[in-house]
Amino acid sequence: MPELTHQLLAVNGISLSLYSAGPEQGRPVWLLHGFPECWHSWRGQIEPLARAGYRVLIPEMRGYGQSSAPAEPQAYELLTLCADIQAAMDALGQTEACVVGHDWGAPVAWHLGLLEPQRVKALATLSVPFGGRPKRPAIDIMREVNAGRFNYILYFQEPGVAEAELDADIARSLRLILLGSQGEAFLQDKPEGAGLLDGLPEPQGFPAWCGEDDFAYYQRALARGFRGPLNWYRNFTRNWQRSEFLAGQKVLQPTLFLLGDRDPVGKLETHTLKRMAELVPALEQHLLPGCGHWIQNERAPEVNALLLDFLARHYPAA
Template sequence: MNINFEFPTPTLISVNVIELEVFEAGQGVGRQPIILCHGWPEHAYSWRYQVTPLVEAGYHVIIPNQRGYGNSTCPKEVTKYDIEHLTGDLVELLDYYQYENAIFVGHDWGASVVWNMAMLHPERVSKIINLCLPYQVRGEKPWIDFLEEIFGEDYYFVHFNKKPGVADAILDDNAAQFLTNLYRKNIPAQAPSQGMEMINLANSTQALGEAVMSDKDLAVYLNGFKQTGFTPSINWYRNLNRNWHLLAEVSPIIHQPTLMVYGEKDIIPPLPNIQDFVPNIDIESLDAGHWIQEERPEELNKMILNWLSE
């Protein structure tokens, strides 16, 4: 991959009774802020290919390592990772830079934070670009209960909640192997495996398909998780039922202009009726798996910039 990029050096910024490690570029008068939110198990560095094109297009690019990641604060209490805290961090980040609102871009768990940011703090979100993870409908049952009924207790969302500490320890002990096996593309079709998917990846000595990134890039992620361990980031999953309750009285309709980009090879399916909840949405897809901003950076950057300029 021949995309040139310069990833900014970080600053620690105090927000919401914690510190966030923030990477920013392109700050200046008259520039529109765009905040990029990473997923799990990722790092702000996952957006490295998007920084230069966005800065050159006139944006102030702000990329936090969200709480529980990198050099950002990792609170001990599980409830400190609920959706009110995660979106509250971004609200105070806007306040720090004295921005009324910003464009928010999310991938994976970061997309979930962005969807919820638009519901909990709609006045702070001007536009939305989300990758891979569609809007999540709040059904009649809390999310972990619902997922357990469909996928069983070995589904990793459920396992993280029902058996706290078990997967954390295995991922910590096998961090390099786990991340190497996870960050793959063009994986051949295979029969569903038994047991817990993330533990299987951590224990497997055979990486399938092709590597998404170089060893040098993967080392950035690995160093981040060696520093924090996996528990803080897994604690995001341990708040899904809590988040379901916190959103009980919140309007489920998102009105901001939205671009949803799916990976055609991703295992996360599109939401067929997403327009019912996000009426002002444009839907695109790329020939990619789940790590879309790293697998197809040039195509994605072009898609994002074209959409923003319309």
């Protein structure tokens, strides 16, 4: 990995922890991580992007690592999360950028594309597709569809419930969620009232894509517990209310979308995947075989090749 610079930026009312690499005058590429991950989840992409001449910026998103972690769920509204990155771009004097997001980082990237059509020149999103603003809050639909059954997002809604389970043994919780499968923690068939970790197999050792030293970074990012990261899930109604001005808007930037064929999100978002091309006219999609949810780690060489090729055509380094 190339030499990294670390700084704490005072932006949008919080302290944002930011790692960066690559030539300081290179075109900015932001890498936004998801749940329950950390800046180090982009370890496989940092060096290739920096070597290609890009200025790579990898924040610890609000609630993680050394960044601020407000206690109130409303502090994690989607537009607020976007504003963290917008304010960081402002602080760094950036008038253009490419934004890459995985998992929860993908909705932030999608909305930055909508909010910043001039500054955001290209997007790359991994695992979570774009479906536009729904006609009503998605959480209402989830409650209807999953009545009587376990659903991890519904389980996350009541503050304190999931925290009690996951914070009891943070290292074990992370092992079960991250290492035991390709994301099966998020697609379990069990009754309402179960816990997230119930029934998940204990992983044996570390997979090839995440060694013990890598896993330590995830532990440090969640050392304060899961409350901040879980709060990202507690704003579906507020996000819907605040995004009315974006209703019907399309993402017009050149966009790369990558999904593993074993990613549970693909099963959960079948309808969204089918209609995404209507909402993202300049979309390129790739399905990676044999790949689960942690796509940029499980298939780093393939992701890097696709990303660098896309950037060379739509956001060249020089």
